[in-house]
Each structure stands twice: as C-alpha cells, then as structure tokens.
Amino acid sequence: MTEASTGALYDPHARVHLGVFYTGVGPQLLWNDPSAADHVAIGTFVEVARLLERGLFDAFFLGEGLRVRENRGRVHDQDVAGRPDAITQLSALAAVTERIGLVATQNATYNFPADLARRLASLDLLSDGRAGWNIVTTDNAWTGANFRHGGWLAHERRYDRAGQFVDAVTALWDAWEPDAVVATGEAKSWARPGSIGEVARSTDLVDLRAVPTVPASRQGRPVLFQAGDSDGGRELAASRADVVFSANTPYDKAVAYAADLRARLARYGRSADSLRILPGASVVLGDTPDEAVERARWVREEQMSAPRAITFFEQYWGTDLSGYDPQGPLPDIDPVEGELDPSRGTIPIERRTGKLALIARWREQSEQRGLSMLELARQVAPGHPAFVGTPSQVADEWVRYVRTRAVDGFNITPYLIPSALEDIVDKLVPELQERGAYRTAYEGETLREHLDLPPLNP
Numbered sequence: 001m002t003e004a005s006t007g008a009l010y011d012p013h014a015r016v017h018l019g020v021f022y023t024g025v026g027p028q029l030l031w032n033d034p035s036a037a038d039h040v041a042i043g044t045f046v047e048v049a050r051l052l053e054r055g056l057f058d059a060f061f062l063g064e065g066l067r068v069r070e071n072r073g074r075v076h077d078q079d080v081a082g083r084p085d086a087i088t089q090l091s092a093l094a095a096v097t098e099r100i101g102l103v104a105t106q107n108a109t110y111n112f113p114a115d116l117a118r119r120l121a122s123l124d125l126l127s128d129g130r131a132g133w134n135i136v137t138t139d140n141a142w143t144g145a146n147f148r149h150g151g152w153l154a155h156e157r158r159y160d161r162a163g164q165f166v167d168a169v170t171a172l173w174d175a176w177e178p179d180a181v182v183a184t185g186e187a188k189s190w191a192r193p194g195s196i197g198e199v200a201r202s203t204d205l206v207d208l209r210a211v212p213t214v215p216a217s218r219q220g221r222p223v224l225f226q227a228g229d230s231d232g233g234r235e236l237a238a239s240r241a242d243v244v245f246s247a248n249t250p251y252d253k254a255v256a257y258a259a260d261l262r263a264r265l266a267r268y269g270r271s272a273d274s275l276r277i278l279p280g281a282s283v284v285l286g287d288t289p290d291e292a293v294e295r296a297r298w299v300r301e302e303q304m305s306a307p308r309a310i311t312f313f314e315q316y317w318g319t320d321l322s323g324y325d326p327q328g329p330l331p332d333i334d335p336v337e338g339e340l341d342p343s344r345g346t347i348p349i350e351r352r353t354g355k356l357a358l359i360a361r362w363r364e365q366s367e368q369r370g371l372s373m374l375e376l377a378r379q380v381a382p383g384h385p386a387f388v389g390t391p392s393q394v395a396d397e398w399v400r401y402v403r404t405r406a407v408d409g410f411n412i413t414p415y416l417i418p419s420a421l422e423d424i425v426d427k428l429v430p431e432l433q434e435r436g437a438y439r440t441a442y443e444g445e446t447l448r449e450h451l452d453l454p455p456l457n458p
C-alpha cells in the first residue's frame with residue numbers, strides 16, 4: 001500500500017473480492033418476475049453457487065431471519081419464501097461446490113455458543129475450510145418474542161454479549177489442539193487426535209462449560225464476518241472480525257468508514273490488512289449507459305409496486321391503509337402513537353425512533369413536489385441501486401474503490417436471480433480481469449485464502 005501524491009492510500013495492485021449476499025426473498029429481489037428462479041428449491045441455490053464459483057467469487061453468503069416479517073398479521077410479501085436455516089442450506093451446497101466460501105449469518109443474541117460453535121465448525125470441516133460466520137446481533141424485539149425473550153438486551157448490551165459470545169466460540173474452536181497428525185497411511189487433515197481442553201467461561205452474559213466436538217478444518221476455523229454499523233458493531237469488527245460486511249457503499253461514506261475502522265484496528269494492535277471491508281452492493285448493468293438507467297428505473301418500479309407502497313407506509317403508520325389510493329396523497333390520518341419498537345423487522349433501526357418527525361418530513365416532501373404515495377415510496381424506501389452502468393463503467397468504478405483502499409470488494413445483493421448474477425459473472429467479471437483487478441483462477445483452497453487474509457497463527 002503506497003501513498004499517492006494526494007496523501008491518500010493507493011494500491012495499484014489491489015483486487016476486487018466478491019461475494020453474493022442472499023437475504024431470502026427480501027425487498028430488493030424481484031421474486032415474482034416471470035424469469036425469477038424458485039426461491040425455495042435447492043436447485044436454485046445449487047445453480048447460483050455453481051455460477052458464482054464459475055465467476056471465481058470468494059463467497060456465497062446467506063442472511064438469517066429467526067422470525068419472518070409480518071404485516072398486519074400476515075406474512076410480509078418480502079418473506080414469502082420463508083427463512084430456511086443458513087447452515088443447513090450451506091451444508092447442502094458444500095457437497096456440490098469445490099471452492100466457493102460459504103458464509104452463514106447467525107446471531108449472537110438468541111443462539112448458544114457451544115451449539116453454534118459445533119454447527120459452524122461442522123460446516124467448516126465438511127466444506128474443507130470454506131465456512132464463514134457473519135456475526136449479527138439482530139436488532140428487534142419482534143424476533144426476541146419468538147424466543148420468549150422479547151426486547152431482551154438493549155442495543156449496546158447485545159454487542160457486549162456478542163463479544164463475549166465470539167470469545168467463547170473461538171476458545172472452543174481453539175480447544176481441540178492439533179498437536180499430532182496421525183501418520184498411518186495417507187495423512188488426513190482432520191486426523192489430529194490432539195488434546196481437548198475444556199472451555200469454562202462465566203462472563204456476565206455468557207455462561208459456558210464445554211469441550212469441542214469437532215476438530216479444526218484446514219483453514220483453522222471459520223472466517224469471522226461482522227455486520228452492524230453502530231459504534232458497538234464497529235468495535236466488534238475491529239476487535240475480532242476478519243471481514244466486515246458494511247452498509248457504507250457510497251464512495252465518500254466508504255472512505256470515511258475505512259479510515260474509522262483502521263483507527264479502531266490500530267487501537268487493538270491489528271494491522272490495516274487484517275480486516276477486509278466488503279460493503280453491500282446492488283448492481284444494475286446495461287449494454288449502454290441509457291439501457292442501464294432505464295433498467296434501474298424498471299427495477300425500482302418493480303421493487304416498489306403499488307401494493308408494496310401501501311405495505312411500506314403501513315409499517316410506519318401502524319394501521320390498515322388498504323383503503324387509500326397509492327396514486328393519491330399520503331393518508332390524512334395520524335399514525336398510531338408510539339415508536340416502532342418492537343418492530344416487525346422491516347424497518348432500518350435508524351428509522352425506528354423519531355417516526356413522527358420522519359412522517360412530517362414525508363408529508364412536506366410529497367406536498368411540495370406533488371408526489372403520490374407510490375412515487376414517494378419509490379423515492380424514500382431504502383434500496384436504490386448503488387452501481388448503474390455498463391460493465392465497463394462499473395468495473396472502472398470498482399477499481400477506483402479498491403485501489404484507493406476505500407473497500408476490498410463488494411457483497412452483491414442481486415435484484416433478479418439468476419439473470420442479474422449471470423450478467424455480473426459473464427460481463428462484469430471479465431472487465432475486472434482485463435484491468436488486472438480480479439483473479440483469473442482460484443489461487444487458494446480455503447475461504448481465508450480467497451480473501452487474502454493473513455494466516456491465523458503465523
């Protein structure tokens with residue numbers, strides 16, 4: 001990494017690391033388009049994982065939802081395919097893929113350390129060192145109610161627990177000491193009977209006494225990802241994670257975020273290179289710039305259809321708005337009093353407080369600009385595509401991001417499966433390769449190696 005004349009970081013050899021983040025159906029995905037794959041069938045996941053492996057991606061990444069989102073007592077149409085368990089899905093994919101990393105989002109609030117350590121280590125072993133754990137805290141009491149925990153643990157305390165939880169899990173993974181390789185016949189990477197240490201932890205939010213049940217894979221342990229952007233989230237990333245899955249995608253935000261994380265890493269005595277930064281990225285490609293813009297407009301309109309606009313505002317108003325015309329103005333009734341907690345899990349945390357002020361701003365915006373409910377929803381709902389252009393334009397942009405060390409790559413959130421991903425693999429990846437900013441073959445075997453992370457115990 002060198003300093004360019006501007007004093008900014010610059011690495012002319014930096015390469016783009018890519019993953020796909022599949023959240024289940026979610027708000028960005030056009031699941032009801034006639035060309036969309038079946039989002040419950042295993043065949044879809046197999047096809048996608050193989051496609052990404054052909055595109056030499058670092059990872060296929062699954063979100064977690066321990067309670068399906070609801071709206072007025074019905075399953076929200078963003079969760080129409082339910083939320084199958086990520087480790088189960090990825091275990092199936094381990095059998096039909098050879099190289100791609102398999103990352104499971106699993107929260108540290110409602111899981112148990114010994115159980116999760118065992119399940120993740122099993123995925124790591126069965127995939128021969130390709131597993132990752134995306135550590136999240138899950139921010140709503142709605143999910144907690146499913147575990148008879150309700151709003152158990154305030155936001156920052158969740159990060160206290162997450163830190164203690166991760167320490168317990170990694171201690172368990174380390175407790176199977178690989179001190180001897182059995183020298184009978186062919187050496188087996190797993191045949192390391194070693195010593196087993198009992199891990200005993202009694203911190204204020206984690207109480208554990210356990211011995212490991214699974215030996216280490218060839219990458220040593222699953223790669224640790226972190227997703228969550230608050231101070232507590234950033235501290236968790238800087239102190240313990242290998243990769244951070246960030247929501248800071250716009251260039252200026254990405255630069256500021258990287259600087260903030262590097263300062264935090266230094267405080268933990270970690271090098272800048274010990275943490276990969278991969279923000280989420282929605283990408284809309286077209287063969288010409290105009291075609292890309294037109295496609296992005298179509299995607300937005302499909303993502304926020306008239307019924308979805310009503311559902312979107314119902315989440316904020318807290319009441320039935322089905323009698324209102326989506327082509328008309330915002331409802332003239334007041335929203336139900338009270339903030340949006342416990343939320344139903346569809347609203348970003350920063351919007352959960354101050355909803356009355358937010359709604360007042362929306363009223364002003366729609367009145368001043370004469371926007372209907374539908375038009376307003378399309379403007380204010382999160383999820384606008386971050387990168388719109390030809391493959392060559394997006395490749396240039398991504399190369400700028402990685403070479404100026406704003407990010408190490410992207411976690412793509414696809415809008416249509418499989419076609420949007422096929423375009424990325426077949427059109428964008430070759431453009432990156434032409435610029436020397438993307439691998440032309442897998443060079444390593446494990447997820448840790450794909451990410452160019454430093455060895456665990458150098």
Ligand SMILES: Cc1cc2nc3c(=O)[nH]c(=O)nc-3n(C[C@H](O)[C@H](O)[C@H](O)COP(=O)(O)O)c2cc1C
Binds near residue numbers: 247
């Ligand atoms: C990019 C990104 C992806 C996330 N994915 C999930 C997920 O799949 N499941 C989940 O329960 N929470 C997910 N979270 C939410 C985090 O668990 C966390 O609860 C939330 O971001 C609030 O924490 P924060 O205030 O630190 O951002 C995600 C967060 C981010 C930023």
